[in-house]
Amino acid sequence: MSQSPSPLIGQRLIQIIPAVPPSSSSTVRYGTILYSGPVAGTKGGDDWLGVEWDNPARGRHSGEHRGVRYFQTKREGAGSFLRATTLREDGATFVGGRAFLAAVRERYLSDEDEDVAEGSTSQAQAPLAPLSRRNLAEIDIEAPNLAKIRAKLGQLKRLKVVSLTGPVEVTEEDVRELEAAGRVGPSREDLIDTAKSLPGAELGQAESEEIGEALPSIEHLDLSRTLMPSWRCLANIVQHLPRLHTLHAHQNRLALPACEADHAALRSSAGLRSLLSLGLDRTDTSWQDIQLLAPYLPELRTLQLAGNGIDSLHPSGSDVLARLEELNLEWNDLTSFHDLATLPALKRLHLSHNAIAHIAPSQRPFTLLEHVSLTGNPLFNPRTISPSSKVWESMHNLDSSITGGLRSLSVQLKTTDEASPPSMDEDALRLHLIARLPSLATLNGSPVSEMQRRDAEIWWAERMAMPSMAAKLDAASARTMERLKNIHFATTTDTPPAPINTQRPAGALGLKSQLVSVTLRLSDRTPGQTASPPTPTRSAPSIAFLPSMSLRTLRPKLLRSLKVSPREAGDARWFALMRSADSKSEEEGGNIVIELDDDSTPLNRYGLDARVRGDSSHEDEGQEDEIWVVLPS
CATH class of the missing domain: 3.80.10.10 (Ribonuclease Inhibitor)
Incomplete structure (x- = not known):
């Protein structure tokens, strides 16, 4: 069955849905519309959308219903049908996204600033007019914050890093794990506000030029988890951004160039030509896709393709x-x-x-x-x-x-x-x-x-x-x-x-x-330089290692011996307590305490070396050198 020519085909969508069972957190899902039209044998008439979900576990089929093929998903079982009325009625499903420049202004300017910047007030051109005695009175009445607005618009021109990322996809299982850990995800209202502002609308040459004029200094752009539908859309966004060197487009689904107009858009994009680093994790991008896109990325030095x-x-x-x-x-x-x-x-x-x-x-x-x-x-x-x-x-x-x-x-x-x-x-x-x-x-x-x-x-x-x-x-x-x-x-x-x-x-x-043999100690107090260090909260049997090894290499083994998790030891300080070879008893003192403050340095450089083995001063029990792990109380 041929697909409908609906303009919705190929558009990206995001849904914010209350978790089931009811929860304070919500699930978030992304998808691509592949079909719009009737589905035989249903009561929805012509009002159906066929969607391929980014997470295949969301789907119920691959685009067929009762033996009739309406669309074909890229991943098996990743599709389902939605009533088109959902887009109009639930208030939490968004298709297509906003214009890029509008999304930037919404993210980086206040509502009042954005109204003036986008020309939504009757004095739309006033903020850009040169100041003079003639219009000072009008400014006081019509745009009292004009100086602030103009300053912020100037800040946009100086922006070097822009991020317009969308919400992370959240499944029902993710919600359960959050609740089990006593945590709560972002509120549904906050997620909806973010989803509303995601860029993704197609744009023409005039809009591309406007982006270049408004944001000429951008060097790093993060468009991960947006609603951009295609590489052509992305190329047009960065077409006039010649300073751009890093672009993150993780977790999008970008349609490849399919016609000469698409290829022309990529060829003419100064932003793509100047890219040094490109992030495409979890975008369903294949190596063949990269070979197709490579001619448009001549300066690329770093490429991320994880999870594809x-x-x-x-x-x-x-x-x-x-x-x-x-x-x-x-x-x-x-x-x-x-x-x-x-x-x-x-x-x-x-x-x-x-x-x-x-x-x-x-x-x-x-x-x-x-x-x-x-x-x-x-x-x-x-x-x-x-x-x-x-x-x-x-x-x-x-x-x-x-x-x-x-x-x-x-x-x-x-x-x-x-x-x-x-x-x-x-x-x-x-x-x-x-x-x-x-x-x-x-x-x-x-x-x-x-x-x-x-x-x-x-x-x-x-x-x-x-x-x-x-x-x-x-x-x-x-x-x-x-x-x-x-x-x-x-x-x-x-x-x-x-x-x-x-x-x-x-x-x-x-x-x-x-081999060096040491005793391990766990404490909430730092071992002193006296003969009687603090009483440890936990000790472990002696452990032997090569003195040329570093703390970074030994740390996992030492923590396992002390039964301390890496998370617990995140803020720990490490010390070596060495018994003086000149001291025959605790009364004489002479312990040497050194903080192991560089985990890449071999431990023998701190004094933990093979000299202790066979030394008569260390033969008695309790006279081994020690490594102390000090956790903050």
């Missing part, structure tokens, strides 16, 4: 997004990413929370890639990762696919199931990664020092040399072992590397002998 359901990438020519340096593809459905090697300037690639289970060897190298994030992918399944799992072959392939090797990586093992902890903790994962990736300089935001690398490589080599592990080494691990033998265990320069001896003679410097 992207499951495949297609290689592009080197002239497509040729200057793109950072790409965010988190929360998609990707299983591979090597096609992105065609982006010649790519430096940072965010791939967390995709479906990547294996990284194959690349046929084309990433020439400038420095950072990759992989948290939340099956590749790092916290239940199955082990020293002999295939993840290490993937990491070798990733490292080999980058010219000069991988220099920065973000990957964490996270699980909310306390009854089934990860098979490898974060500390061991960090040591494995540092040892296996020779170019790695930053891991999870923390620099990898030379001492950390040495400790990790020796720890890994000793562990892998054990008979139970040596038999399980894959090819990538075997190559790593050979590399580390040459670095740390070779005997001479003219003989083959000596095998690693896991049975070290007494006094040999094994990695275990370098």
Whole structure:
């Protein structure tokens, strides 16, 4: 069945609906009108709208009724029908949006200022007229706040950052979670007021020029969650904004250019041509869509495409997004990413929370890639990762696919199931990664020092040399072992590397002998410099770690040992309390207390190092060095 030529087709809408059961909060939903007209077998006559909801869970079908197709949703089951009378009667459904400049004035000017600015009073042109003795009396009578209004209009011309974002989409489940937490969302009245002011109306050349004259200084524009229907509409809004460098259009549904007039609008848009950063999270934008739009974004450096359901990438020519340096593809459905090697300037690639289970060897190298994030992918399944799992072959392939090797990586093992902890903790994962990736300089935001690398490589080599592990080494691990033998265990320069001896003679410097053992304390008082620190509210058994590790790396493990949640520890201060080696008893005093005020600094730089092990002054119970976590009372 052909669609109606109604002007409503393609328009965006927002609904503010009281929660069910009745609640002080309301639900918010966004959608796109795909059909307007009759639906056979209903009592609504010709007064029906077919809507595809942004959240597919809102829908009931894909655009059909009783076997008749009226429209086709992009996502299965995301459609439903609304009576058109709803738009006129419920007072909480808004279609199409306002003109952009009107929305800006409403957001940034008072009602009185906006009336004069938009010409809705009989003296509409007065605020723009030059001041003189001749009209001073008229100003006093007709526009007593003219000076203030003109000042504010001048402020609009100086605006560099403009935000016209709409309400966040809220489901019934969201409302229940808010109430369970004892919180209340925005009132229905406030949500309706915001929805009324959202931009989205189509505009012509005259309106585009007016935007450029009224807002010539805009550099950062946030139009997330608005009612804009298309890329053509967006291009017209920014057509005369040549200073624009950042544009956020998250959670919109923008129709692609479909005719020459659409493409002409994008080509002529100075704002698109000057963009350096573009945000398109949760917009249903595919990689093919980006390739279509890329010629209109020649200067783009940063692109955000999180949460778009992207499951495949297609290689592009080197002239497509040729200057793109950072790409965010988190929360998609990707299983591979090597096609992105065609982006010649790519430096940072965010791939967390995709479906990547294996990284194959690349046929084309990433020439400038420095950072990759992989948290939340099956590749790092916290239940199955082990020293002999295939993840290490993937990491070798990733490292080999980058010219000069991988220099920065973000990957964490996270699980909310306390009854089934990860098979490898974060500390061991960090040591494995540092040892296996020779170019790695930053891991999870923390620099990898030379001492950390040495400790990790020796720890890994000793562990892998054990008979139970040596038999399980894959090819990538075997190559790593050979590399580390040459670095740390070779005997001479003219003989083959000596095998690693896991049975070290007494006094040999094994990695275990370098571990620091400390006691953990929790308190609401800062430990003093006296021999008798305050009584802690909680203590934990001794914990051992490499002194080259930083507080940032150790913090999750320390908090787990003290049974403190990260949220509770948000404002905590951390201290090291070190027992003086010259003190044999508490009466002599001499405790040294240092605040751990830089979580990226290796702990040995604060004095927590391997010297304490075997020291006779620390052999008695209670004489270990301590780490104190001080929570504000």
